Amino acid sequence: MTLPQHIGFRCGEAFVTLCFFILGANIGSFLNVVAWRLPQGRSIVSGDSCCPGCGKSISRRDNVPILGWLWLGGRCRSCQSAISSRYPKVEALTGGIFLLFYFLQLISGGAALPLRTINLYRGVLWTVMFAKWDLIGLYLYHCFMLATVLAAVLMIHDRFRLPRRLQLFTLTLAAICPLLFPTLILIPAFPAIPTGSYSATHAPPACLLFSLAGLTGGAAAGQLFSWFSQRTRMPSEQRLPAGDLKWMFAFVGAVLGWQSAATFLVFALALLLFCRWLTDGSRWGPAWLLAALLLHHATWRLHWIWIPTM
Known part of the structure; x- marks a missing residue:
């Protein structure tokens, strides 16, 4: 050249x-x-x-x-x-x-x-x-x-408050997309479904299981995060609505898998504690949730290596 x-x-x-x-x-x-x-x-x-x-x-x-x-x-x-x-x-x-x-x-x-x-x-x-x-x-x-x-x-x-129609639309879209485009699934819902096998990982039942497990596991992670924030000394005006938190974690779980919702929870809790230690946490608002998701997504392959097979 x-x-x-x-x-x-x-x-x-x-x-x-x-x-x-x-x-x-x-x-x-x-x-x-x-x-x-x-x-x-x-x-x-x-x-x-x-x-x-x-x-x-x-x-x-x-x-x-x-x-x-x-x-x-x-x-x-x-x-x-x-x-x-x-x-x-x-x-x-x-x-x-x-x-x-x-x-x-x-x-x-x-x-x-x-x-x-x-x-x-x-x-x-x-x-x-x-x-x-x-x-x-x-x-x-x-x-x-x-x-x-x-x-x-x-x-x-x-x-x-997050509009209900926004929550329903995004969750429905995130649940349907893997059924229409199975290659969007990177991590199977459970290890019994072998990765790398198109017929197993991307069959309609496996895609449906991925979406349902992601939604359920994500909602549970959001509920756990809400429970944790209520039991800290976070002022009530700084706490995020429990329903909005459950939607956010369920949405992430539906897109990336329930395993990612769990690791997103770990990143979010770690950043929350760090922000509260660094300052009173008030100026960060909900921004640390986006920061936690970006950090999770940027290091997804790296931290997945250290996670035992789920």
């Missing part, structure tokens, strides 16, 4: 990487809408974004994720009232999450995924250009999970 060809190839890789960040930032922009409108019973698909001060619709050129807020200096073009910096922060955070797991899960050939043989051919060319759809599907499915949890964290931070 000549030097110009090599430079062109690297530029192409950088462009694809940027596209994944832009995808995440746009999802983050949508999460801002979901977190604000859904708890108030407003539509998340119709109606333009408006200035919180004057109520005037924000034009499309000013609504570009991250850049739009920077162009306007954090103020409305019409009335010059301040627009919260939370919007670009959420967009940048979501873009960063998509980018992080783009490197850890996708172009690494699945290096962060447990009980899965890492792809021999890796990188942008061999996983994205010559699409490995099983790997891309896992990446998008897990990003959907992380984005949903982020939206829930934003709602809880704003002291909204």
Whole structure:
């Protein structure tokens, strides 16, 4: 490969990487809408974004994720009232999450995924250009999970209760997806089902068992976490609603398996105690739950090695 060809190839890789960040930032922009409108019973698909001060619709050129807020200096073009910096922060955070797991899960050939043989051919060319759809599907499915949890964290931070329709929709979707796309299952519900055997691990009964075990085990983990938080000295206003906690852990269990819900519980408890030791815990709000899930997911393959067969 000549030097110009090599430079062109690297530029192409950088462009694809940027596209994944832009995808995440746009999802983050949508999460801002979901977190604000859904708890108030407003539509998340119709109606333009408006200035919180004057109520005037924000034009499309000013609504570009991250850049739009920077162009306007954090103020409305019409009335010059301040627009919260939370919007670009959420967009940048979501873009960063998509980018992080783009490197850890996708172009690494699945290096962060447990009980899965890492792809021999890796990188942008061999996983994205010559699409490995099983790997891309896992990446998008897990990003959907992380984005949903982020939206829930934003709602809880704003002291909204999670809408029941959001909980039912996400749990139903998480339970159905493994039935429709069995390759989304990485860890079987029980060791009696051999891994690596498509006919056994991905048969409809095994997929259904995976979803049911994930939902049940996750809900139990959420109940246990709620019980623990009630018996600590955490002020009542800092405690998260028990129903929301059970939903979050059940959702993670349905997507990743009941084993991951259990390890997510361990990470969440450890971070909770660390945050309370570091500060009074009040400024962290529910953010440590997202941090615990990100930490779990980034080290999934590493810590799974040390977990005895369940």
